[in-house]
Amino acid sequence: MNVTKVRSSTNTYKVYIGEGLLEDLKSYLPKKYTSIMIVTDSMAGSYYLDKAKKGLAGEKVVATTIPAGEKSKSIQTFYNLHTDALNYGLDRQSLILALGGGVVGDLAGFVAATYMRGIDFIQVPTTILAHDSSVGGKVAINHEQGKNMIGSFYPPINVVYDVSTLFTLERKEIRSGYAEIAKEALIADRIFFQSLMEIDLFDLSNDQLASQIGRGVEIKASIVEADERESGVRKHLNFGHTLGHALESMLGYGEWTHGELVAIGMLFALRVSEDVFGTTLPYTQLHSWLRKNDYPLNLPDFEVQQIIEKMKIDKKTIGRSIQMVLLRDVGAPVTVQVDDNDMVRYLKSFMNDLKKI
Ligand SMILES: NC(=O)c1ccc[n+]([C@@H]2O[C@H](COP(=O)([O-])OP(=O)(O)OC[C@H]3O[C@@H](n4cnc5c(N)ncnc54)[C@H](O)[C@@H]3O)[C@@H](O)[C@H]2O)c1
Numbered sequence: 001m002n003v004t005k006v007r008s009s010t011n012t013y014k015v016y017i018g019e020g021l022l023e024d025l026k027s028y029l030p031k032k033y034t035s036i037m038i039v040t041d042s043m044a045g046s047y048y049l050d051k052a053k054k055g056l057a058g059e060k061v062v063a064t065t066i067p068a069g070e071k072s073k074s075i076q077t078f079y080n081l082h083t084d085a086l087n088y089g090l091d092r093q094s095l096i097l098a099l100g101g102g103v104v105g106d107l108a109g110f111v112a113a114t115y116m117r118g119i120d121f122i123q124v125p126t127t128i129l130a131h132d133s134s135v136g137g138k139v140a141i142n143h144e145q146g147k148n149m150i151g152s153f154y155p156p157i158n159v160v161y162d163v164s165t166l167f168t169l170e171r172k173e174i175r176s177g178y179a180e181i182a183k184e185a186l187i188a189d190r191i192f193f194q195s196l197m198e199i200d201l202f203d204l205s206n207d208q209l210a211s212q213i214g215r216g217v218e219i220k221a222s223i224v225e226a227d228e229r230e231s232g233v234r235k236h237l238n239f240g241h242t243l244g245h246a247l248e249s250m251l252g253y254g255e256w257t258h259g260e261l262v263a264i265g266m267l268f269a270l271r272v273s274e275d276v277f278g279t280t281l282p283y284t285q286l287h288s289w290l291r292k293n294d295y296p297l298n299l300p301d302f303e304v305q306q307i308i309e310k311m312k313i314d315k316k317t318i319g320r321s322i323q324m325v326l327l328r329d330v331g332a333p334v335t336v337q338v339d340d341n342d343m344v345r346y347l348k349s350f351m352n353d354l355k356k357i
């Protein structure tokens with residue numbers, strides 16, 4: 001088992017990564033709770049809820065299941081979970097346990113952050129992408145107008161990542177998770193990035209998967225420890241997200257996965273970086289790898305001005321000015337303000353390039 005410690009302003013928590021951890025889930029709880037409410041979704045729950053309950057044998061456990069998918073990161077589901085917590089009689093000594101991917105983790109974490117002004121929660125991620133979402137304490141729900149617009153920084157008390165859950169993931173979810181791993185590599189580790197570009201996502205060994213997730217978690221943990229509240233370097237974890245989040249919201253949440261759109265956002269950010277810094281970056285290499293692994297790159301036609309308006313609804317925006325995370329080089333990210341006129345030009349040229357290949 002691999003254990004990474006993450007220091008936050010309110011607590012230090014551990015990220016346990018290993019196989020079969022669900023079977024002994026209880027041993028990762030730091031104390032006795034009056035009750036535990038497991039929040040899961042219809043897909044993750046169908047595979048792993050019974051296992052998680054068994055791993056908590058002897059505890060007072062209740063469970064609530066939300067519909068699978070990004071649309072559940074909504075104010076309505078958030079409210080329903082508060083109602084469930086009240087109906088189940090959760091008190092300030094209760095625990096919320098998020099069993100699922102980033103949707104469950106972000107949503108249940110935000111419920112924990114707000115229920116009775118905050119109760120403990122534990123992340124039990126079951127997707128590859130959730131190596132990113134379960135670490136760092138960003139919890140949120142979406143607003144119709146923008147991603148993660150309603151939320152908080154609220155660290156978990158621990159993260160228990162049973163990687164044996166990952167073998168039931170659908171292909172598009174493997175792709176989605178690996179887009180965030182590629183992001184971590186691009187902003188922090190050139191050698192890691194090159195090694196990723198050699199893998200076939202649908203022919204991964206257990207060891208490859210565990211070590212690549214482990215490296216992703218290391219990178220994420222070191223950045224969030226340095227800048228928990230995103231006043232500086234944490235913005236780099238948003239590489240690819242300025243466009244990615246805009247597209248997610250324009251496409252209506254859930255038709256495309258988060259990672260698929262972050263992947264397109266990263267290609268765009270590489271193109272803009274090349275222009276801004278007059279350099280050559282691995283755009284073509286990333287593009288070929290995305291194609292080889294069947295990432296969808298066929299965006300519908302959007303008005304460039306509409307995309308720009310959406311990009312402005314971003315937490316990095318200052319005034320009305322778009323801030324993008326760019327790369328001076330692989331492993332050398334920097335946040336840069338991009339002028340609207342330049343953005344029109346960049347987007348038009350990028351959308352044309354995407355159509356050509
Ligand atoms: N808080 C953060 O720092 C952070 C970081 C990255 C992404 N996010 C958020 O995470 C969300 C995306 O997370 P996600 O990609 O995990 O999506 P998700 O939670 O919707 O999971 C993807 C799909 O996989 C299913 N699933 C989950 N575990 C499974 C398993 N083991 N086997 C089979 N199917 C399984 C789910 O039911 C769902 O249908 C987005 O909302 C994104 O904004 C947050």
Ligand SMILES: O=C(O)C(=O)C[C@@H](O)[C@H](O)[C@H](O)COP(=O)(O)O
Pocket residue numbers: 132136138147148180230234235237238241315
């Ligand atoms: O942890 C972070 O910081 C990130 O930016 C990680 C991103 O992968 C993630 O999608 C995050 O939820 C985006 O945050 P937001 O503040 O742009 O909503």
Ligand SMILES: [Zn+2]
Pocket residue numbers: 132180241258262
């Ligand atoms: Zn992300």
